[in-house]
Amino acid sequence: MDLVAALRSFNRKERYWLVRNIQGEKSQEIGCGFRKNLEEEIQRKFIGKEEFKIPCNAWWAMDYHLNWVVGALHLYKESLGIYKSGESKKTIQENSEYTLGAETKRIVQGNQQDTDLIIAYGSTLILIEAKCEASWDSVQLESKICRLDKIFEESGLSEKTLTVFFLLLSPEAPNKTKAIPYEKMTWNGWAKTDGNKEPWIKLDTHGEVKFNVSRCHDKGKVSAESTHWRIIDKQLPKQPSR
Numbered sequence: 001m002d003l004v005a006a007l008r009s010f011n012r013k014e015r016y017w018l019v020r021n022i023q024g025e026k027s028q029e030i031g032c033g034f035r036k037n038l039e040e041e042i043q044r045k046f047i048g049k050e051e052f053k054i055p056c057n058a059w060w061a062m063d064y065h066l067n068w069v070v071g072a073l074h075l076y077k078e079s080l081g082i083y084k085s086g087e088s089k090k091t092i093q094e095n096s097e098y099t100l101g102a103e104t105k106r107i108v109q110g111n112q113q114d115t116d117l118i119i120a121y122g123s124t125l126i127l128i129e130a131k132c133e134a135s136w137d138s139v140q141l142e143s144k145i146c147r148l149d150k151i152f153e154e155s156g157l158s159e160k161t162l163t164v165f166f167l168l169l170s171p172e173a174p175n176k177t178k179a180i181p182y183e184k185m186t187w188n189g190w191a192k193t194d195g196n197k198e199p200w201i202k203l204d205t206h207g208e209v210k211f212n213v214s215r216c217h218d219k220g221k222v223s224a225e226s227t228h229w230r231i232i233d234k235q236l237p238k239q240p241s242r
Helices: 003-008 014-028 032-047 066-080 138-155
Strands: 059-065 097-100 103-106 114-121 124-130 163-170 200-202 211-216 228-233
Touching: 003 059, 003 066, 003 114, 014 059, 032 163, 032 200, 059 066, 066 114, 066 138, 097 138, 124 138, 138 163
Parallel strands: 124 163, 163 200
Antiparallel strands: 059 114, 097 103, 114 124, 211 228
């Protein structure tokens, strides 16, 4: 079972299948503009002068659980013939530990921690974290990267059999908000870029996000202990016209 087939076999996220059903066959392909932006950023931040291309029919999914990544990489090993002697795809596996700060965690967890967008083709895996409005949380990102790092380590796959890229997607570049101390984070080589620059592409909301609903007191002051609500302006970076 190749990498894409393995990833497909776990993907039961409702949102993904809703989009696929609404959009039909055309939803299988990644848009040219998005693909071009992604190619340019990966080439600029990770690869350098060598040209980097993503096929238009590369597989993609949304909100893909990290537990599924663990399982998919294990199935992928089957096609590479690198199972241990006597091992099969359904052999019970040790749930490996890793350290996050002062906590000890395991690679398969009882939560739905996921990656917002996953793209795969051949032996290449692209993971993308997206924010439309909320600020980037370096603690949350480091938690995810640390777990992924252990997942890739435990998979036993080499760089020749699995190439991984990790990027951020938002209306405004993270370095402008100074929300992520990127150079201080303990991310390993596969998630790092040349010069410790955030690997980022722009999320285009087409200027449509204008308002939010907020709880408030009867005088209009925003408060979690509310008796009223109001519509408030929500300013996002200016977007180019369609």
